[in-house]
Amino acid sequence: MSLVIGFLRFWYQFIVGDAWEIAVGVAVVLATGAALLRSATVSPQLVPLLVAGGVAVVVGVSLWMELRRSAKA
Amino acid sequence: MARGAGHEVRLGLDWFAFVVAFKGVFLEGLEVVFIVITFGLAATERDPNGMLVAAASALVAGVVVLTVGIIARRPLSAVPENTLKYVVGLLLSTFGTFWAAEGLGYFAGGTSLQWPGGDWAILGLLAGGLVLSRVAIRALGLRAVGQPASEQAEP
Numbered sequence: 001m002s003l004v005i006g007f008l009r010f011w012y013q014f015i016v017g018d019a020w021e022i023a024v025g026v027a028v029v030l031a032t033g034a035a036l037l038r039s040a041t042v043s044p045q046l047v048p049l050l051v052a053g054g055v056a057v058v059v060g061v062s063l064w065m066e067l068r069r070s071a072k073a
Numbered sequence: 074m075a076r077g078a079g080h081e082v083r084l085g086l087d088w089f090a091f092v093v094a095f096k097g098v099f100l101e102g103l104e105v106v107f108i109v110i111t112f113g114l115a116a117t118e119r120d121p122n123g124m125l126v127a128a129a130s131a132l133v134a135g136v137v138v139l140t141v142g143i144i145a146r147r148p149l150s151a152v153p154e155n156t157l158k159y160v161v162g163l164l165l166s167t168f169g170t171f172w173a174a175e176g177l178g179y180f181a182g183g184t185s186l187q188w189p190g191g192d193w194a195i196l197g198l199l200a201g202g203l204v205l206s207r208v209a210i211r212a213l214g215l216r217a218v219g220q221p222a223s224e225q226a227e228p
Contacts, residue, residue, distance in 0.1 A: 048177075060205075
């Protein structure tokens with residue numbers, strides 16, 4: 001059982017790590033990009049830039065959350 | 074982290090070093106398999122031997138990296154652990170963002186999306202990641218003022 005838990009913990013640490021908001025944020029950014037392409041509401045050439053901008057926003061939000069967490073601690 | 078792990082010997086091996094090396098090789102090996110299959114399948118559309126060429130190229134690249142690693146092991150082992158992590162993290166984030174956005178082309182007819190500037194966009198992403206990371210280091214470093222040096226973020 002501990003082997004299974006260790007295996008799952010390894011993948012959680014590998015994919016999510018210590019900032020869950022980045023994992024969730026990147027998934028949301030990619031899902032939004034896919035939705036925009038599916039609906040053809042934006043030019044496909046614009047989507048990579050939107051993805052890069054979205055990732056930058058996610059990192060910024062994560063940094064802000066970390067600073068707030070440490071200010072409360 | 075490595076210093077805090079202690080020195081446990083199992084089966085005649087430094088166990089911490091073995092586990093870290095095993096995880097690294099396993100994960101990178103898994104990535105290589107995915108990359109070879111992806112490139113090989115794409116190449117097979119133009120050349121029936123595409124998969125063979127992709128696999129042989131990966132093998133040659135492995136031999137070259139191994140050789141360079143053996144030759145340059147002394148200077149490489151002198152690079153601080155966190156500096157290596159920082160550089161590798163920047164590169165992984167850069168290529169990850171680049172390929173993830175290209176891969177979204179699956180939802181737009183199946184062909185890869187094109188970045189403005191083509192492959193040169195990789196340098197732009199790398200520069201953006203560098204700037205973001207420096208801002209984060211500065212913000213977190215300022216927060217860490219007053220904490221013991223050992224607890225502060227590197228580099």
